Amino acid sequence: MKENQKKGDKGVLKRIAGPVVAAVGVDAHMYDVVRVGHEELMGEVIKIQGEEIIIQVYEDTSGIRPGEPVENTGLSLAVELGPGLLTSIYDGIQRPLAVLVEKMGDFIERGVSAPGLDHAKKWNFEPLVKEGDAVKPGSIIGQVQETNIVHKILVPPNAEPATVRTIKSGSFTVDDVVCTLDNGTELTMMQKWPVRVPRPVAEKMNPDIPLITGQRILDGLFPIAKGGTAAIPGPFGSGKTVTQQQLAKWSDAEIVVYIGCGERGNEMTEVLTEFPELEDPKTGKPLMERTVLIANTSNMPVAAREASVYTGITIAEYFRDMGYDVSLMADSTSRWAEAMREISSRLEEMPGEEGYPAYLAARLSEFYERAGLVETLNGSSGSVSVIGAVSPPGGDFSEPVTQNTLRIVKVFWALDAKLSQRRHFPAINWLDSYSLYLESLNDWYDREVSPEWNVLRSWAMEVLQKEAELQEIVQLVGSDALPETEQLTIEIARMIREIFLQQNAYDAVDTFCDMSKQYDMMKAIKAFSDLAYTAQAAGVTPQQIIGVKAKNDLPQIKFIKDYKPELDRIKGEMEKEFNAMRSSV
């Protein structure tokens, strides 16, 4: 690659007004990283007009004066990719927060740079190619046991195909050369990648396997595919963060990248304290070992907030290149959009809708396009699923960020304040939400859960739809005025809501529900429904049916780990009660 000619070019600051500053006399390209002021704060060129360059600065600019120096590094904003990413917590520009605490104490001061990876730490590199092997971009040359996850060492995507000249084995830092190629290229365990450029893949494929999350309403009614995209909009306090954290904890991805973008400090602390204690239900290993956290909280600099989603998705893509299924949560994409708006308004750009820049929609779709199930450069398959929280002002979904997001993503989990106020959690509205993956995932559910599953799901959705219609009538005339079959429908819908849909994230057992339990629960409700309608046809009154005692025990199933014996007992009781009722008619 050619060196950027503008590297090292120096100029002076001209104007400072918050996170956006102007400099003159510096020759630069767009998105070059520059060092600003005597303290050498990190910034990025975001506009060039004549002699002047406009820079967004990733740190607080208080105390900086016009006339201070600005120097172009000639590099783009890039992340370091290699062993050491897992279990880390970074700010928006990949500075490890733990290192920042060491260097500057409990508060985030400025002017401190810290590399994303630990350059002193040695990792045990195990080669997987030998001298004379042909390699190309994306080829795996070796691996490192990073945590319980194996970190594959790849030939960078921008290298040329070549033959291995030497390859080492043993303990190395990320700067040590572990492999040389016959074209002279030296490979270390680390690569750098500019965050605003998607990492190349061989091919994008259509997702057909669900990301199983252990959340009944998601897996059961509105599944997201591995490599898919989902948005979860909702007013404050409706459950965006809890849902995202549930996915980070329980989804069956191999790697999780969690971006706290302009949200609360305590929420990141919670993840940091909780995750090391929790076990991955699949591997039994601490969840933290598969997790990378990015925390650029609401009170940290907005420019770094803008960068944080790119930092996160680049790390996710890198693990996908190794053939892993990665899931990425961004909480909240609205704060990212607001950071864009703030920067844009300081550039005095012509605002689009609600003050957001005209390129908002383009940025959002570029970001979500980086998700996907792919064939990697080395021919394996990997995926990045992206789940973005959206925080619409006033909870009104008609605003630009929600609307532009919904035009791109395939799954919509609509949070509803009316439900959260009732403590119906997850407060996902079952009438408004949708998944466009349903059809492509049908086969998987048929095969892996039961051929009956898709039928059960359609049945449940129908009952819920019907209930909504009936509720409108009830609001006018009261429930007693409904015909008997419809009174039953209302009761069965209530069971679906209270037993299946409601799920307590804070209950040790209910927090995660695998597909077979989901199936058993739904089947039990359907069984009750079948018994109920048969009994009703035989002349049993709805009041009697609603009074069936065994059904009151069904919700308890959620809280029981080995629920099967209890479920069988309840089903048996239910049948007995129904038989008794029928014979007494």
Add this chain to the structure above:
Amino acid sequence: MKEYRTITKIAGPLVFVEKTEPAMYNELVNIALYDGTIKRGQVLDTSDELVVIQVFETTAGIGRDSGVRFLGETIKMPVGREMLGRILSGGGKPIDGGPDIVPEKRLDITGAAINPYARASPEEFIQTGISTIDGTNTLVRGQKLPIFSGAGLPHNNIALQIARQSKVLGSQEEFAVVFAAMGITKEEANHFMDDFERTGALERAVVFLNLADDPAVERIITPRLALTTAEYLAFELGMHVLVILTDMTNYCEALRQIGAAREEVPGRRGYPGYMYTDLAGIYERAGIIKGKKGSITQFPILTMPGDDITHPIPDLTGYITEGQIVVSRELHRKGIYPPINVLPSLSRLMNLGIGEKHTREDHKKVSDQLYAAYAEGNDLRGLVAIVGKDALSERDRMFLEFADLFEDQFVRQGYEEDRSITDTLDLGWKLLSSLPVEQLVRIDRELIQKYHPQFRGAAKAAE
């Protein structure tokens, strides 16, 4: 230090100066008037040609003849232990007739962000003695929990009751109250001060007063001064600090005023687009730091314009804080004190501070069940208004009655009534026992057996 007499323009709280030395962004500025008065301001925008200064007081008296001096530093707050018991202006000057404060330290008022990695999870239960908070919206040490209220509602009394009754069970640590008033009336301020004096809290308090007739722009710095003081008391002196900020609505109005003066593109309802980030810079200054003794718990109070919770001020606040306590006009009209509507209220850190380790094992589920039952009863009220009670099923009637009971016994309590958490939870069970046991679907069997009054009696009798 050089003085510049090159003011070219004055607009609202902004002063524009030309041909100065290179000024720092956010640099503190003194502006000397013809009569010798000094006004303070801060640099908002700096370049070789023009410096824009935001003045923290009224610009009355400033003219092109005024002298501008750049002080070479950003705004600092002198802090010290001596501040306890003192009353300061919204700009940080003593106004209680006492001596000047001898500073132990001078701290930047913007305050750096706490590194999330350095934070410790808040999890210590604070008992406020108010059932709707302790029982269903539990407060923990280090939380930021605002009160969303409306004009004319008793939010001040609620805040005072909380400040007076709050305690961490079994703890004897040093505590302090930092009270920052922004644009409230003299009468309201007196109400707070009298209560502080009556209960002896004033000795442990630092009070900042920017009243309704004080300059609006000063309100921009008042909460920052208060929080800088709080950080000093908490993280350097190891105290547990409760910060009351009232009224954040007035703060936001001041922010809007400055935005307008700068001719910025306004966001929703004319508030600046960066209001979220600005408010976060205030509210995020709460919490606990690993390895440090103290803590900052924040109680911002705001009045929702038009009682509208989707208004940008409560909306952006709710997006940053860890829940909200919503004061309801309807309950207030029914004569219920404290008129806290639990349905839109929330404490997000509740789960960390309750349960076996902190309060009682049944806490979470009792709370969930109370919510669910009250929500259901409350919904039915709308229906009853249309179809009448007779059209309700037996089940519905029970929930309807539950809602009334809940408001009358759980929500309602005295201004001086300090309920223990056990009393609150037992009261919850008592109310729930008015419903058939099988309707308590949110609670598991074992807890029902153990705590439900009906079985509790039986269990006791069996012993």
